[in-house]
Amino acid sequence: MGVLWWPVFVVGVLVLESALIADGGLTSSFVRKVEKTIDMPLDSDVFTTPPGYNAPQQVHITQGDHVGKAMIVSWVTMDEPGSNTVYYWRQNSKRKMKAEGMLTKYSFFNYTSGFIHHCNITHLKHDTKYNYMVGTGHTTRTFWFTTPPEVGPDVPYTFGLIGDLGQSYDSNITLSHYEMNPVKGQTVLFVGDISYADNYPNHDNRRWDSWGRFAERSTAYQPWIWTVGNHEIDFAPEIGEDEPFKPYSHRYHVPYKSSGSTAPFWYSIKRASAHIIVLASYSAYGKYTPQYKWLEQELPKVNRTETPWLIVLMHSPWYNSYNYHYMEGETMRVMYEPWFVKYKVDVVFAGHVHAYERSERVSNIAYNIVNGICKPVTDQSAPVYITIGDGGNLEGLATNMTEPQPEYSAFREASFGHATFDIKNRTHAFYGWHRNQDGSAVTGDTMWFYNRYWHPEDESTSV
Ligand SMILES: *[C@@H]1O[C@H](CO)[C@@H](O)[C@H](O)[C@H]1NC(C)=O
Ligand SMILES: *[C@@H]1O[C@H](CO)[C@@H](O)[C@H](O)[C@H]1NC(C)=O
Ligand SMILES: *[C@@H]1O[C@H](CO)[C@@H](O)[C@H](O)[C@H]1NC(C)=O
Ligand SMILES: *[C@@H]1O[C@H](CO)[C@@H](O)[C@H](O)[C@H]1NC(C)=O
Ligand SMILES: *[C@@H]1O[C@H](CO)[C@@H](O)[C@H](O)[C@H]1NC(C)=O
Numbered sequence: 034m035g036v037l038w039w040p041v042f043v044v045g046v047l048v049l050e051s052a053l054i055a056d057g058g059l060t061s062s063f064v065r066k067v068e069k070t071i072d073m074p075l076d077s078d079v080f081t082t083p084p085g086y087n088a089p090q091q092v093h094i095t096q097g098d099h100v101g102k103a104m105i106v107s108w109v110t111m112d113e114p115g116s117n118t119v120y121y122w123r124q125n126s127k128r129k130m131k132a133e134g135m136l137t138k139y140s141f142f143n144y145t146s147g148f149i150h151h152c153n154i155t156h157l158k159h160d161t162k163y164n165y166m167v168g169t170g171h172t173t174r175t176f177w178f179t180t181p182p183e184v185g186p187d188v189p190y191t192f193g194l195i196g197d198l199g200q201s202y203d204s205n206i207t208l209s210h211y212e213m214n215p216v217k218g219q220t221v222l223f224v225g226d227i228s229y230a231d232n233y234p235n236h237d238n239r240r241w242d243s244w245g246r247f248a249e250r251s252t253a254y255q256p257w258i259w260t261v262g263n264h265e266i267d268f269a270p271e272i273g274e275d276e277p278f279k280p281y282s283h284r285y286h287v288p289y290k291s292s293g294s295t296a297p298f299w300y301s302i303k304r305a306s307a308h309i310i311v312l313a314s315y316s317a318y319g320k321y322t323p324q325y326k327w328l329e330q331e332l333p334k335v336n337r338t339e340t341p342w343l344i345v346l347m348h349s350p351w352y353n354s355y356n357y358h359y360m361e362g363e364t365m366r367v368m369y370e371p372w373f374v375k376y377k378v379d380v381v382f383a384g385h386v387h388a389y390e391r392s393e394r395v396s397n398i399a400y401n402i403v404n405g406i407c408k409p410v411t412d413q414s415a416p417v418y419i420t421i422g423d424g425g426n427l428e429g430l431a432t433n434m435t436e437p438q439p440e441y442s443a444f445r446e447a448s449f450g451h452a453t454f455d456i457k458n459r460t461h462a463f464y465g466w467h468r469n470q471d472g473s474a475v476t477g478d479t480m481w482f483y484n485r486y487w488h489p490e491d492e493s494t495s496v
């Protein structure tokens with residue numbers, strides 16, 4: 034999609050009166066073939082159990098500390114607990130090191146999980162390829178990962194963006210497109226809603242296992258940074274399951290303590306030239322709550338000299354012009370948006386709405402109950418808001434949009450896909466969204482991001 038033609042905002046000036054009747058940015062004319070989105074059956078190739086007695090399966094890794102010198106390796110064994118040990122070695126070295134992990138398991142209604150292992154590998158060297166082996170004592174499997182470069186202002190790094198993935202045929206296409214994208218993502222920022230097991234009777238937790246096996250081809254080789262979504266809540270008191278996030282919390286560990294968080298649902302990491310803040314749409318965020326107090330002290334700690342790029346992940350979007358989950362993010366927006374503007378967040382990625390949308394830089398923080406000023410306005414200190422909940426889960430696409438397109442909405446399209454955020458240096462990052470119908474190199478929406486701290490110029494695409 035090329036240049037957009039509606040002059041919605043005038044550079045440096047507030048919204049024109051005449052813009053009130055104008056449409057927003059672009060609603061893509063691409064029409065996706067309408068097909069039912071269905072889950073791959075349990076006997077699909079992507080769900081195959083690795084052969085061998087007690088073979089590790091569902092292998093996944095995520096950053097284990099605050100700066101990228103540790104990695105949490107997780108896997109599941111089905112026959113017996115087996116070993117918690119991970120052997121790892123630098124690619125060009127024969128010297129094997131080992132780390133000890135821990136074991137957990139849980140039950141959910143009439144399901145009992147396999148043996149879930151988590152091991153934090155520490156003291157890794159930056160920018161180094163490591164092999165690692167799990168399954169010691171029984172069937173072993175070996176994978177590899179590359180650690181990020183040391184945190185610093187001009188370190189190029191490429192993040193993949195995936196949301197609401199699920200395990201449908203479309204999910205498989207999204208993941209394949211991400212893998213084949215010539216812009217090679219080094220770490221996935223995942224904005225929530227993983228397996229959609231909760232759409233099955235009694236939240237059939239075998240679908241958590243099948244998702245783990247499906248995604249392993251990516252999650253075992255590069256870290257996925259986890260955000261919690263509503264499909265991770267698994268709150269089902271009607272079948273005796275009243276502990277929210279039970280399957281998720283047992284299966285996916287994150288380094289929340291390293292950022293002073295008191296719960297695994299909100300936390301931060303630094304990776305290369307980015308400071309990434311993960312927020313929880315489904316944990317309390319009002320004033321005085323643990324998440325509020327954490328975010329209040331976290332934002333002033335962000336050092337843009339060290340990490341120029343400030344990225345926020347959350348599940349429920351604040352700016353969303355589809356008629357799905359409409360305004361669900363509004364209460365959190367009211368609480369935190371003034372901070373995002375004050376601290377000049379570069380970009381906010383959210384999911385939840387099963388479609389794609391990108392906003393202009395806008396804020397809506399002037400309203401004070403009595404003044405009636407409640408309209409989003411152009412704000413060069415505000416983030417760009419991107420909804421990337423189009424991973425392809427079984428619930429299908431969100432296609433119904435509010436009309437006319439709001440002025441703040443730069444681009445929207447109801448297609449499955451993924452994106453990459455390719456940081457070049459402290460001032461520039463190239464962002465590209467890819468729809469599943471196109472070849473893997475084709476972008477459906479692109480934008481050069483100018484860093485809000487180092488190069489806060491207007492880079493909007495519709496002026
Ligand atoms: C769990 O309960 C469901 C519904 O009653 C049943 O179909 C399924 O076979 C049960 N699973 C196990 C492991 O007992
Ligand atoms: C999933 O995608 C992979 C890679 O493109 C392919 O090999 C596999 O057959 C697909 N599986 C299904 C069930 O679509
Ligand atoms: C992993 O180890 C590092 C280094 O000791 C530590 O800072 C971090 O908190 C640990 N992470 C977890 C999840 O235990
Ligand atoms: C911010 O990071 C830079 C570069 O690492 C460092 O020199 C500076 O002391 C840090 N500032 C603060 C307030 O920690
Ligand atoms: C789209 O959403 C609006 C608002 O919820 C609703 O009134 C309308 O009927 C929907 N249109 C379709 C085609 O579903």
Ligand SMILES: *[C@@H]1O[C@H](CO)[C@@H](O)[C@H](O)[C@H]1NC(C)=O
Pocket residue numbers: 457458459460461
């Ligand atoms: C930062 O990257 C952009 C895009 O690649 C480039 O145009 C610019 O010259 C770079 N800045 C510096 C200081 O290298």
Ligand SMILES: [Fe+2]
Pocket residue numbers: 197226262263264348384385386
């Ligand atoms: Fe969701």
